[in-house]
Amino acid sequence: MIFSPLQPGDRIAVVAPSSPFDQEKFLRACKIMENAGFGISPGKHIFCKKNYLVGTEAERAEDLIRAICDPSISAIICIRGGYGSGRMLPWLPFSTLKKTPKIFLGHSDITFLHLAFQCKMQWITFHGPNLIDLDMVPERLESVLKTLRGKNDFSWNLNDFEILRKGRATGFLIGGNLTCLTHLLGTPYFPDLTGAVLLIEDCNEALYRLDRLLAHLKLAGILQRLAGLVLGRFKDCGEVTKIWETVMESVQPFHFPVVANLPFGHTFENEVIPFGIPFNLDTRQGILRPVELPFRNSTPRWVDFSRS
Known part of the structure; x- marks a missing residue:
């Protein structure tokens, strides 16, 4: 599995597999990405809330499945970790998703998805900042974009x-x-x-x-x-x-x-x-x-x- 590097104009899906997040930080981070030349495609249910989770397992899984299967999406960035991504694993149709690999970025609770994607689909995934980690930190954004554009030796x-x-x-x-x-x-x-x-x-x-x-x-x-x-x-x-x-x-x-x-x-x-x-x-x-x-x-x- 080899990816094409991201280019300005590519669309990036942002999904929330785990915990609710600060909406102001989210909007600022999206604006930073848009100013860098990328289209942002938010999941349908990212603002839903069920206790300490972003909506139900079905809602969180639906957003992730749509992002993976959408041919117009070049990459997926998780908005936040926290807790919850492990609960949605039984809701993911891995045999279907395996056919449409995407650049996938996140860390912390997103570890559940990194490991499951490797186990079930043998995907290459990227461990790194979640979307709200990019809020008001230009250096971090520049580093992430450099990587997703294929300009990082990972050494x-x-x-x-x-x-x-x-x-x-x-x-x-x-x-x-x-x-x-x-x-x-x-x-x-x-x-x-x-x-x-x-x-x-x-x-x-x-x-x-x-x-x-x-x-x-x-x-x-x-x-x-x-x-x-x-x-x-x-x-x-x-x-x-x-x-x-x-x-x-x-x-x-x-x-x-x-x-x-x-x-x-x-x-x-x-x-x-x-x-x-x-x-x-x-x-x-x-x-x-x-x-x-x-x-x-x-x-x-x-x-x-x-x-x-």
Whole structure:
């Protein structure tokens, strides 16, 4: 699956698979995208509300299905995470949706969709800012648009202090929010992580809860299948060195490389990274980079590993 890069004039669907959102932030973010030359197509039910959810599962699923099946839509951006996307998975006709792949962007609770799309449709998806994260942050918008236009090598340098365990690995990259990922275990929507490079991040989880999540992955036989582990940011989860120590204790019996502090998660520095394509993780060279790129006519510039 290789995508055509977005071009000015393309239409972007915005959907709300999870929690209600600040409407003023939403409107400002849409205006920013329109000023950048893109048409915005909001889901029909995005302003519906049912307790802590955007409408019912059927309504949220309908908006996502319409966006995926609409041939005039080039990309889909989730408005917000929060909670709720996991509840709509049984409402999605994956065998039908698989025929019309779209650029799909989001993070946090959207992890449920990233994993299900990989499991059921083998889609390449993009982990990165939700729409309201782009509100009043020009730098973040510029970075996202650069990526969706096919001008991002998806390559990151690794500093020495970010290398928790040395090694080399090649495997398809997948993951997202640790809490959401762990909640999918035992369901038909959890992909096979054998040989994968797993990326995890989280927000507002106490250290003992992170430990419990990691223990769950270990007891379920997930950690032992991995080729590598990439830690994003753990916002408001306690002292970062203790988090890294907890992770290393969990993976101590295994031998794959582990790197940390990469710019993915619930922080300002939440860069876009594709899920579902193979990545090389090499601590000797100090790089994390894809084996192939997800956009047509994209030429890797491996001499430039900047995070800008």
